[in-house]
Amino acid sequence: QRPRNFPPGPRLFPLFGNLLQLSLANPMKDFERLSKQYGKVFSFFIGSKPAVVLTGVESIKEALVNKAGDFSGRPLDLLISHVTENKGVILANYGPSWKDHRRFALMTLRNFGLGKQSMEQRILGEVSHITTCLEKSVAMQLVMFFVLAYPQTLFHKAGSNIIYSFLVSLISMFTENAKIANGPWAMIYDTFPMLRCLPLPFRRAFRNTDILKKMANNMISEHKKTRTPGEPRDFIDCYLDELEKRGDDGSFHESQLVMYILDLHFAGTDTTSNTLLTAFLYLSTHPDVQERCQQEIDEVLQDNKCPSFEDRHKMPYVQAVIHESQRVGDIVPLRVFHSTVTDTELMGYNIPKGTLVIPNLSSALKQENQWKFPHEFNPSNFLDDQGQFVKPEAFVPFSVGPRMCLGEGLARMELFLILVCLLQRFKFVWPEDAGEPDYTPVFGVTMSPRPYKISVKLRNNKLN
Numbered sequence: 001q002r003p004r005n006f007p008p009g010p011r012l013f014p015l016f017g018n019l020l021q022l023s024l025a026n027p028m029k030d031f032e033r034l035s036k037q038y039g040k041v042f043s044f045f046i047g048s049k050p051a052v053v054l055t056g057v058e059s060i061k062e063a064l065v066n067k068a069g070d071f072s073g074r075p076l077d078l079l080i081s082h083v084t085e086n087k088g089v090i091l092a093n094y095g096p097s098w099k100d101h102r103r104f105a106l107m108t109l110r111n112f113g114l115g116k117q118s119m120e121q122r123i124l125g126e127v128s129h130i131t132t133c134l135e136k137s138v139a140m141q142l143v144m145f146f147v148l149a150y151p152q153t154l155f156h157k158a159g160s161n162i163i164y165s166f167l168v169s170l171i172s173m174f175t176e177n178a179k180i181a182n183g184p185w186a187m188i189y190d191t192f193p194m195l196r197c198l199p200l201p202f203r204r205a206f207r208n209t210d211i212l213k214k215m216a217n218n219m220i221s222e223h224k225k226t227r228t229p230g231e232p233r234d235f236i237d238c239y240l241d242e243l244e245k246r247g248d249d250g251s252f253h254e255s256q257l258v259m260y261i262l263d264l265h266f267a268g269t270d271t272t273s274n275t276l277l278t279a280f281l282y283l284s285t286h287p288d289v290q291e292r293c294q295q296e297i298d299e300v301l302q303d304n305k306c307p308s309f310e311d312r313h314k315m316p317y318v319q320a321v322i323h324e325s326q327r328v329g330d331i332v333p334l335r336v337f338h339s340t341v342t343d344t345e346l347m348g349y350n351i352p353k354g355t356l357v358i359p360n361l362s363s364a365l366k367q368e369n370q371w372k373f374p375h376e377f378n379p380s381n382f383l384d385d386q387g388q389f390v391k392p393e394a395f396v397p398f399s400v401g402p403r404m405c406l407g408e409g410l411a412r413m414e415l416f417l418i419l420v421c422l423l424q425r426f427k428f429v430w431p432e433d434a435g436e437p438d439y440t441p442v443f444g445v446t447m448s449p450r451p452y453k454i455s456v457k458l459r460n461n462k463l464n
């Protein structure tokens with residue numbers, strides 16, 4: 001039974017709650033239907049576990065910003081919570097240890113050059129690998145001066161190398177864990193605690209994590225052997241320095257560092273690369289938008305000089321295209337789930353402690369009264385009448401409140417520098433034989449465009 005004055009929702013069934021009424025493969029359409037029927041704050045049950053879905057920017061901000069102290073917890077009894085033991089930062093519950101670790105990561109990112117030269121240099125270094133790779137392919141096709149590239153692997157490599165030049169080496173079991181966490185076996189695990197000890201496919205997520213943890217542990221041992229205390233080379237060295245400084249104060253611990261390494265890799269790879277994949281899908285199928293970006297880039301970066309992150313202020317149209325790609329790409333639509341840390345109230349409803357809270361970021365990014373063109377790719381969504389860049393309130397791809405993405409600054413820098421460098425040098429064309437582009441994304445913990453091929457041509461400018 002729903003608790004008293006709990007947000008409304010569909011009728012409950014014994015044992016399953018509302019599980020059988022939702023598409024486990026992609027519940028987005030169900031959430032849209034349910035919010036039309038029950039309002040901006042509605043509920044459903046995963047077995048006997050209550051969950052509340054927040055629709056639209058108003059309810060998301062009311063909970064995650066105005067009532068941040070109540071709504072910033074993480075669920076403690078789901079497959080992902082057990083796999084990660086709620087360690088690290090992404091799935092750590094709201095409390096002093098999470099706060100300490102979050103502050104530490106932000107500070108370390110800043111010291112390692114967010115907004116400073118070195119992080120910018122790392123990103124530009126990665127871009128030069130992408131351009132070399134594309135140039136080689138173009139050169140091999142001299143006759144046509146055209147190349148078909150698979151941007152999927154290019155951007156994923158760049159994304160993970162950038163975060164890993166900050167952390168070190170890389171792994172692919174994350175993808176499998178993300179699939180498991182997002183699939184029916186996770187739902188079964190979350191719904192029926194009595195099945196958790198059985199050797200069912202969800203156990204694979206634990207096995208994968210054990211292997212990943214071993215790799216992270218090896219990195220830590222390697223760092224311990226080669227580090228000079230007080231002269232950190234990367235994030236791991238910084239954490240080890242901090243650990244020494246604090247002693248065992250209970251919050252900083254090697255087991256936290258292990259999960260932290262995995263967290264930053266997971267959060268920093270798929271997100272930025274899928275955004276770039278979305279941007280290049282739209283740029284190649286909207287040549288007018290691409291040409292306008294290139295015109296702006298050429299005007300600002302005269303003599304084809306290398307871009308810096310500061311140049312974004314002089315490129316309102318490019319900024320609008322990047323933000324619009326994030327908006328339509330809708331890369332993290334529902335995850336990461338929140339949870340209430342105390343009994344509370346939201347928009348007139350009672351929400352008990354421990355309720356799963358799902359901010360539907362997607363609903364804000366496509367909210368009808370918030371955007372000039374909510375359902376189409378149109379950079380004008382981010383431009384005022386004078387063509388200046390503006391960011392509407394409903395632009396929340398990084399979420400809002402104290403749990404909002406801590407890599408936003410890094411992600412912004414990556415998106416801008418990679419996109420500008422590539423558009424400066426290449427023209428991206430939707431291949432003639434590729435048929436109509438399919439913009440429907442593949443649903444997952446992070447959303448990605450369907451795999452596509454793209455033609456790449458060297459631009460006819462001084463750079464080439």
Ligand code: HEM
Binds near residue numbers: 268269331332397
């Ligand atoms: C376009 C790229 C990215 C998008 C769209 C994105 C989006 C998000 C979202 C929606 C959340 C959940 C916030 C919430 O719980 O309310 C999140 C959390 C997080 N992100 Fe990102 N992210 C991106 C890139 C990155 C990068 C590059 C890093 C690496 C430093 C990163 C690290 C994190 C971490 C550590 C959290 C957990 C924060 C916490 O729980 O306190 N993200 N991100």
